[in-house]
Amino acid sequence: MKGFAELVRILGTATKTNDKLNALVEYFTQADDRDKVWVIAIFSGRRPKRTVSSSLLIEWCLEQTGLPSWLFEESYHTVGDLGETLSLLIPEGNEGGVAYPLHYYLEGLISLQKSTDEQRKTFVVNSWKEMSRNEMFVFNKLITGNFRIGVSQKMIVNALARVVGNDASVIAHRISGNWDPLTFPFSELTGRQSGLVDHSKPYPFYLAYALEENLNALGEPADWFAEWKWDGIRGQIIRRDQQLFVWSRGEELMTDKFPEYQPLGNFLPEGTVLDGEIICLSSERTEGIGFFPLPFATLQTRIGRKNVTRKQLTEAPVGFIAYDLLELHGEDFREQPQRVRRENLERIVENIHSPVLKLSPLIPFTDWDELGLTRLRSRELGSEGLMLKKKQSVYQTGRKRGDWWKWKIDPLVIDAVMVYAQKGHGRRSNLYTDYTFAVRKGDQLVTFTKAYSGLTDVEFNEVDYFVKHNSLEKFGPVRTVKPELVFEIAFEGIAESKRHKSGVALRFPRINRWRKDKKPDQINTLDDLQVMLKLYGK
Amino acid sequence: MSLLTFTDKGIYCRQGDFYIDPWKPVDRAVITHAHSDHARPGNASYLCHHFTEPLLKLRLGDVSVQSVEWGEPVFINNLRISLHPAGHIIGSSQIRVEYEGEVWVASGDYKTEDDGISGQMEIVPCDVFITESTFGLPVYKWKAQQELFFDIQNWIGKNREEGKNSVLIAYSLGKAQRLLKGIGEIASNIYVHGAIWNVQDTLMKAGFNLPLVKKVFPEMTKDLFNSDIILAPPSAQNSPWMNRFLPYSAGVCSGWMQVRGNVRRRNADAGFAMSDHADWNGLLSVIRASSAKKVFVTHGFQSAFSRYLNESGIESAEVKTEYGDETEPESENKLSAGENAGS
Numbered sequence: 045m046k047g048f049a050e051l052v053r054i055l056g057t058a059t060k061t062n063d064k065l066n067a068l069v070e071y072f073t074q075a076d077d078r079d080k081v082w083v084i085a086i087f088s089g090r091r092p093k094r095t096v097s098s099s100l101l102i103e104w105c106l107e108q109t110g111l112p113s114w115l116f117e118e119s120y121h122t123v124g125d126l127g128e129t130l131s132l133l134i135p136e137g138n139e140g141g142v143a144y145p146l147h148y149y150l151e152g153l154i155s156l157q158k159s160t161d162e163q164r165k166t167f168v169v170n171s172w173k174e175m176s177r178n179e180m181f182v183f184n185k186l187i188t189g190n191f192r193i194g195v196s197q198k199m200i201v202n203a204l205a206r207v208v209g210n211d212a213s214v215i216a217h218r219i220s221g222n223w224d225p226l227t228f229p230f231s232e233l234t235g236r237q238s239g240l241v242d243h244s245k246p247y248p249f250y251l252a253y254a255l256e257e258n259l260n261a262l263g264e265p266a267d268w269f270a271e272w273k274w275d276g277i278r279g280q281i282i283r284r285d286q287q288l289f290v291w292s293r294g295e296e297l298m299t300d301k302f303p304e305y306q307p308l309g310n311f312l313p314e315g316t317v318l319d320g321e322i323i324c325l326s327s328e329r330t331e332g333i334g335f336f337p338l339p340f341a342t343l344q345t346r347i348g349r350k351n352v353t354r355k356q357l358t359e360a361p362v363g364f365i366a367y368d369l370l371e372l373h374g375e376d377f378r379e380q381p382q383r384v385r386r387e388n389l390e391r392i393v394e395n396i397h398s399p400v401l402k403l404s405p406l407i408p409f410t411d412w413d414e415l416g417l418t419r420l421r422s423r424e425l426g427s428e429g430l431m432l433k434k435k436q437s438v439y440q441t442g443r444k445r446g447d448w449w450k451w452k453i454d455p456l457v458i459d460a461v462m463v464y465a466q467k468g469h470g471r472r473s474n475l476y477t478d479y480t481f482a483v484r485k486g487d488q489l490v491t492f493t494k495a496y497s498g499l500t501d502v503e504f505n506e507v508d509y510f511v512k513h514n515s516l517e518k519f520g521p522v523r524t525v526k527p528e529l530v531f532e533i534a535f536e537g538i539a540e541s542k543r544h545k546s547g548v549a550l551r552f553p554r555i556n557r558w559r560k561d562k563k564p565d566q567i568n569t570l571d572d573l574q575v576m577l578k579l580y581g582k
Numbered sequence: 583m584s585l586l587t588f589t590d591k592g593i594y595c596r597q598g599d600f601y602i603d604p605w606k607p608v609d610r611a612v613i614t615h616a617h618s619d620h621a622r623p624g625n626a627s628y629l630c631h632h633f634t635e636p637l638l639k640l641r642l643g644d645v646s647v648q649s650v651e652w653g654e655p656v657f658i659n660n661l662r663i664s665l666h667p668a669g670h671i672i673g674s675s676q677i678r679v680e681y682e683g684e685v686w687v688a689s690g691d692y693k694t695e696d697d698g699i700s701g702q703m704e705i706v707p708c709d710v711f712i713t714e715s716t717f718g719l720p721v722y723k724w725k726a727q728q729e730l731f732f733d734i735q736n737w738i739g740k741n742r743e744e745g746k747n748s749v750l751i752a753y754s755l756g757k758a759q760r761l762l763k764g765i766g767e768i769a770s771n772i773y774v775h776g777a778i779w780n781v782q783d784t785l786m787k788a789g790f791n792l793p794l795v796k797k798v799f800p801e802m803t804k805d806l807f808n809s810d811i812i813l814a815p816p817s818a819q820n821s822p823w824m825n826r827f828l829p830y831s832a833g834v835c836s837g838w839m840q841v842r843g844n845v846r847r848r849n850a851d852a853g854f855a856m857s858d859h860a861d862w863n864g865l866l867s868v869i870r871a872s873s874a875k876k877v878f879v880t881h882g883f884q885s886a887f888s889r890y891l892n893e894s895g896i897e898s899a900e901v902k903t904e905y906g907d908e909t910e911p912e913s914e915n916k917l918s919a920g921e922n923a924g925s
Binding site: 056057058059109111112114115118119122123124125128129132133181469473474475501 | 719720721722723838840841842843844845846847849850851852853883886889890893
């Protein structure tokens with residue numbers, strides 16, 4: 045645990061990628077094999093299921109410290125992280141206590157799944173008593189689950205590749221898929237030979253960067269495919285060993301969430317992997333495209349639920365818009381040019397003729413200007429812009445420049461005034477960075493969205509200063525502020541919502557810029573939002 | 583009638599007609615310490631400790647100052663005023679005010695640990711105590727100074743191994759002198775920013791014995807620095823002034839570094855939770871030892887701290903002042919106008 049806590053400390057403070065990589069390499073060179081498997085699991089989103097709730101942790105902390113619960117709350121709002129708050133409040137353990145390895149604690153936590161609260165308490169409180177502040181922080185984060193310390197899976201893969209002397213792409217493929225850190229050996233995860241076959245294993249996704257330069261720099265239009273960009277969840281549908289698997293880009297196995305895809309298991313050829321968009325489709329269809337997608341908000345009603353209800357299946361039916369073919373007849377197809385993969389994909393989709401499997405249509409164009417005009421139609425088709433793919437390109441691993449580009453449409457924007465502020469988390473703890481915005485309705489203000497990002501650190505400091513000096517009321521962590529600061533809020537989509545006072549929910553809202561040139565009486569109105577809802581909310 | 587009242591100009595004593603650390607210009611100001619949020623310009627006369635006088639003149643120019651020794655009484659209208667060590671920075675004092683047997687203490691900023699240069703804070707028994715609350719939450723618990731010095735020395739050692747300069751970011755008045763003492767043991771060559779140099783120079787001329795340092799001049803270039811130690815104020819961090827030290831590692835020394843988010847926000851390579859303010863336990867121990875019947879809580883986490891005192895059976899109220907409040911832990915915005923309270 046000491047070694048891992050030290051690794052987390054270094055990764056948390058290192059500001060340079062190379063320093064982080066070196067710390068990981070050093071850790072993977074020295075650590076116990078079982079610990080290493082767990083570290084890979086944790087950083088690739090395979091954290092063990094949570095067995096101890098936050099409220100229990102807080103209860104035990106109050107018992108250990110004798111503090112009143114409101115003071116815990118105050119501390120938590122200032123620190124901005126539960127695991128860290130606990131580690132700052134609970135007395136540090138004895139120096140030179142028992143030093144158990146990381147896997148001891150993780151396996152201990154897993155074993156609590158069916159335990160009583162009393163048994164849970166014994167394990168956790170005794171563990172606290174053996175830990176330094178740093179270790180306690182890491183331990184608490186392992187319990188509460190949200191470990192975000194600025195290390196990408198790609199960096200883990202690169203570090204492992206360096207330590208075991210294997211190809212990064214091979215390791216990336218090995219660690220994706222369905223494996224259990226409790227039983228899976230390190231050598232299988234990284235070694236040159238792998239004895240175990242995992243049929244569900246997806247390929248690492250190839251991701252596009254946003255278009256940075258003039259289209260003309262891309263060269264001949266004839267060398268490129270253009271497709272619409274859909275706003276769903278990126279996914280892979282895999283058929284191997286007579287079974288169907290559905291993976292999301294977050295490397296989560298989601299097969300059970302989308303029963304609509306099950307019939308594809310009977311039609312897709314054995315050994316097929318499709319790359320595409322998991323998305324809700326309406327019963328309407330657009331001429332020339334063949335389907336019409338529902339807003340992302342509809343899809344959201346399907347994810348995060350354990351069981352899919354019949355109502356959901358009728359109200360939010362999913363389809364799969366396929367745009368790439370990564371494996372055919374069990375053969376890795378990624379080195380084939382885009383053009384060839386596309387031809388094969390088209391044949392498969394057309395043969396199956398399934399109502400849930402759609403082909404992402406190609407957009408015909410002869411020059412870049414023409415394509416630019418077509419792009420302006422994106423929103424009316426329910427798309428968020430264009431994808432450009434080089435016909436000769438292979439399917440790469442991770443986010444790479446050059447062969448694929450996304451060219452999104454400009455966001456919708458609205459001017460609003462800030463009315464509430466709350467302290468942020470992580471690097472923004474103790475700083476008011478989470479804001480709620482309102483538009484006008486007559487002489488009233490109606491809140492319609494929150495936004496957390498889009499300002500520079502300097503601007504955040506400025507707004508923070510304003511909040512602290514212009515608070516009207518305090519409700520727990522939230523401060524009501526004088527409605528004075530006007531911001532332009534950008535968002536990708538708008539949908540009707542019964543849960544919000546304003547009647548609308550926005551997709552990916554963020555602060556576009558601070559309108560210091562505008563006064564609160566110049567902001568948009570609720571009517572303006574309603575008009576947007578009518579235009580783009582379907 | 584209270585002995586001290588809180589007005590829009592500062593803490594006022596009617597009986598003696600003076601203000602303690604006023605934030606608007608007044609005739610008579612009694613100053614706890616020389617940080618810019620407590621010692622402001624524009625007052626007709628200043629009363630402070632001997633050690634504060636040169637620092638006050640450095641920051642405010644040639645102002646009219648009367649200085650006293652700790653414990654040396656000054657009488658105005660049958661009112662007795664005396665200054666007592668607060669342990670915050672060099673010269674920092676608590677102001678004890680006594681009239682007809684009633685005693686009030688305005689403590690300014692204070693810390694309980696003896697840092698070796700600011701004097702050991704004195705417990706002054708009183709009826710009413712005015713306390714700061716900069717770190718008035720239980721998450722703030724400091725390591726002992728010696729342990730922090732050890733951490734800093736290790737960090738410097740690691741930077742040297744990697745061929746990097748070590749830039750320590752610390753307030754020029756208070757923290758910088760404290761650090762010098764800690765790293766003076768392991769290095770003979772220490773460079774300092776001009777702002778720190780000015781304080782150092784003033785203190786040396788006033789007779790303080792501090793480790794010798796070298797001032798960084800604008801014409802000094804990269805090749806001059808090699809695995810060296812540099813002390814700089816927060817305003818210098820992330821400024822082009824730092825480029826001459828490349829490659830370097832920056833370590834911020836501030837109580838706010840107790841929380842990880844602040845370390846990341848400050849873009850520091852390392853954070854050392856070293857503060858010149860009392861931590862949670864320090865605040866509580868001082869208040870309990872003062873045996874005050876009533877406690878006024880100023881700048882910091884005043885509402886939470888005051889509520890906790892009330893629930894612990896110590897009558898308390900929060901007071902709004904213009905001392906370095908919670909709003910700018912790093913006082914980045916005000917730095918151009920002079921540094922704020924050391925934290």
